[in-house]
Amino acid sequence: MSTLAFIFRTIALSFLFAGSTSIVFSAITLVKAASAQGVPIPTAAAANAPMFFMFSTVVLISAIGLLFGEALDYAKERKLTPLIRARYISSLICVGAAMVLKFGIIPQMEVLSPAIKTDPAAHAAFVKLHDASRIDFSFIIVCALISLLLPGFEAQRKLAERPQEAALTP
Secondary structure, three states: OHHHHHHHHHHHHHHHHHHHHHHHHHHHEEOOOHHOOOOHHHHHHHHHHHHHHHHHHHHHHHHHHHHHHHHHHHHHHHHOHHHHHHHHHHHHHHHHHHHHHHHHHHHHHHHHHOOOOOHHHHHHHHHHHHHHHHHHHHHHHHHHHHHHHHHHHHHHHHHOOOOOHHHHHO
16 A cells, blocks of 8 residues: 555544544533433534534545545555455445435535424434434444454455565555
8 A cells, every 4th residue: 555545544534433433422422411411402412413514524525535545545556355345345335424424414404403493393304314324424433444444454464475575565
């Protein structure tokens, strides 16, 4: 893997995995803390919504960086072992989930957000989108983790096949 591809992949996957995980845990913690203080869950969730809306842009930019890094890697290497193929597939699923989040789920949530406290239909639609975003974030987190870990298995495979050659290449 080229250094540039490695840098793009690592930075992108850092935001996609750790950033998404942090946002999800932060939102859960903030809603539970607000709820414990007597704040209704819809009100607490509405207060957290802008955090998700803004982070969806970070997710999209990171997904584009991941796609760029994988494209650079493929352009240089041009080989598809089963582990590399699995990494590319995982990365593509991650990129697709990021696009679904940014272009499919978040715009609808932004439109509904102002009305979720007063309009039961808007609240119900928002809850459905929220559930979809949870599934989508799960795909982003799991696929980013898989894509992040697979190069380590590829390096181990190379080392087992050709210990002298693998020790000389990064």
